[in-house]
Amino acid sequence: MSASLESPIRYPDVGAPQLMTRRAWWLVALNFLIPGSAQVLAGNRKLGRIGLAATLTMWVLAAFAIVAYLLWRSAILSVLTNSFALTAAQALLAAYAVLWFVLTVDTLRLVRLVRAAPGSRFWIAAFAVFLLVASVGTPTIGAYYAGVTRGTLQSIFGSGAASVPPVDGRYNVLLLGGDAGPDREGLRPDSISVVSIDAETGRVTMIGLPRDMRKVPFSADSPMAELYPNGFRNCDVSACKLNAVYTEAELRHQDLYSDAASTGSTPGIEATKEAAEGITGLEIQYYALVDMQGFADLIDALGGVKVTVKERLPIGGDENLVGVVEWIQPGPQTLDGYHAQWYARSRHSTNDFDRMERQRELQAAILQQFTPANVLTKFQAIAQAGTQVVKTDVPQDMLGYFTNLAMKSKEQPISSVELTPANNIDQDAPDFDDIRALIQADLNPPTPTPAPEG
Incomplete structure (x- = not known):
């Protein structure tokens, strides 16, 4: 029995256009659905095994993330908003996008488009390009979003302040x-x-x-409470109102909050927090x-x-x-x-x-x-x-x-x-x-x- 009959995908009859057309459709679809499978069936098996291993890893990670989100939502959200986790996700998705691109280009080589039926060649090529954009684009966009998210979180959220428990729940x-x-x-x-x-x-x-509230007290441990033990009155700014606390601390009492910058805050914010x-x-x-x-x-x-x-x-x-x-x-x-x-x-x-x-x-x-x-x-x-x-x-x-x-x-x-x-x-x-x-x-x-x- 000939090799082409035993394995028509790996050893096809290149002189049979209808067979080559069906084979081309199968390889293009399999590469999209299970990246690496086209190479295992018709090309470099080592490359195919790498693709299958990467695909299986991505599926397992995705399934685990879904299950973990359903069972431990807070924990998985903490991981997904962690800078190191986002960096790892970005690198993983970018690497998978490159691998999928290589596998898709190699699949197009394995298709032997010129051996397919003339009327099908354009549609096979167009379908392959469409799937290439969809397959490579998805992890690429994911990697981009992971990078944007990491940069946004790092620019907004504090790195100096410590995590604290709730007070009175x-x-x-x-x-x-x-x-x-x-x-x-x-x-x-x-x-x-x-x-x-x-x-x-x-x-x-x-x-x-109210921003114009007067005579506001400060919390007992506030350094401003020592200056204003009877509330914010007779102050150094033009109007002793609540929103003037920020200005007074920023301009005249920065020395009272020398560690504010190290916790991602400012003297004005800390003083206003204590007034609140x-x-x-x-x-x-x-x-x-x-x-x-x-x-x-x-x-x-x-x-x-x-x-x-x-x-x-x-x-x-x-x-x-x-x-x-x-x-x-x-x-x-x-x-x-x-x-x-x-x-x-x-x-x-x-x-x-x-x-x-x-x-x-x-x-x-x-x-x-x-x-x-x-x-x-x-x-x-x-x-x-x-x-x-x-x-x-x-x-x-x-x-x-x-x-x-x-x-x-x-x-x-x-x-x-x-x-x-x-x-x-x-x-x-x-x-x-x-x-x-x-x-x-x-x-x-x-x-x-x-x-x-x-």
Whole structure:
């Protein structure tokens, strides 16, 4: 019996165009479905075994990642957000892309296209090129995304701060909105809030702190508390308000926070964190500083943000509404970055307390729009905007944990506590005991008493 009859794929009858055509289709398809199999059947078996081993390794790793994500989601997210793991993934995917390219080119050689039926040659070649782009492109894109992710995470997340456990079952993060838009000089915290997250359930409470609050106390261990034992008054800046704490520490008391830079923070941020602790009675573990211009870029990257505008708001202009260039109209709106930035900043036709509520509404809306589909389809733009929008001291090794917690948070409504007159808070003469009681009532709501039977 001839070798071609025993193994028509390895030893084909090159004079039979129909047989060579079927063989060509099979080899091209097998190379795509099981890289390395075409070489084992019809070419260099050593190269084929390398391809099969690499393919099997990739399948096992992918299967393990899926199972691990389902069973140990927090752990696998920690691995996937680790710089070393991302570097290894990038190298592995790049190497596999090169190997798949070599296997595909070699498969085209094994096909012997000129021996196939004339009418099929173009379609076989076109199909092979299509599969080449799909096969090599997939791990190449994966390697690129791994590199972008690593660079983004390294530029955003803190490397100096240490991981800390939750306090009273909660993680509390100071969220600062730095108003460094194109018409402002410098950066100052124009929006101040504390995001309190239940470490088990992921339930989020956003606590809005008025930037103009006076007489704010500092936490007991704060060096600023020694300077201002009776609260932030008689200070060195023009107005002793909450957002002036940042400026005073940055300009006049840097020596009190000499180790701030080593933990990825600044004197102004640390002093503001301690003031927020004094106001809320909560221990704040981390901070996140959001630049308003980068914030606009992030919203553009997401494709806009959906909000319901309650009243028309001016863009530009002064307190007398002179020089208004445009109005944001009431009703359901999908705001681009520019208009969302003004939705968060505008106050001349309303007041600071209304603006605080809009900022919290906008933050919650953005959180809800961070879906896997949205992020994956706009990954590069979101990653690029992220490096401009956020600075934080959250350690990168806790990112997986917080990502898992954020996924839990999306499954339930976000609670909001605004320290405004609507909650009987006077920002000029605040009662901090009342403020802390208000916050605790939201963080620890009373357990409903079951109705008596009968």
